[in-house]
Amino acid sequence: MRYRMTFAAGLAVGYVLGAKAGKARYEQLVRTARRVAESPAVQETAGVVGAQVSGAGKAVYGRVSERMPVSSLKDFLARPTEEEAAHLSGTGPDGAGGADTGSR
Template identity: 70%
Template sequence: MRYRITFVAGLAVGYVLGAKAGRTRYEQITRTARRIAESPAVQETAGLVGAQVSNAGRTAYGRVAERLPVTSLRDFLARPSEEEAEAVRRSEIDGAPMGDTHR
């Protein structure tokens, strides 16, 4: 359905931009489009769609935030790399201080 609406809107825009019907036809089309856009049914539908998009955006943000709990770029850059994290794990297991590479 979304693609049909987009296609019809594209046809209308193409006709308005490419028509040689003159100013009168252009004004008639713009009046009709304005009347449709200002109709209560279209306004209500636009509000519902906007709310759904907003909810979907919040849901997507929440899911991403769960998987990537980074609060800032600084936090992200401060994370140890996989090699650094492995070195920390090994040092905790071995009991060696972090900078001590001589055994």
């Protein structure tokens, strides 16, 4: 209960401080953020970072696919479990005969 009251008090303080700052301050912050986001230096940096991330992603994908090709994952998932293999071979999982004795 104490945490709920602390959270509610924090909300109230935030609301009051936000209301005092008013819409003019909010609009000023929005204008500043837009100006920064639209600046050529930020745009150029974002393009460079995006290209590096894309290149790194392709490199990681290439290395992972070399070590574990997609076909090996498909083969791994297609392999039967020990119980399925025992059932297919006609023996039980413990090596005994696979005849069902009906004792369940």
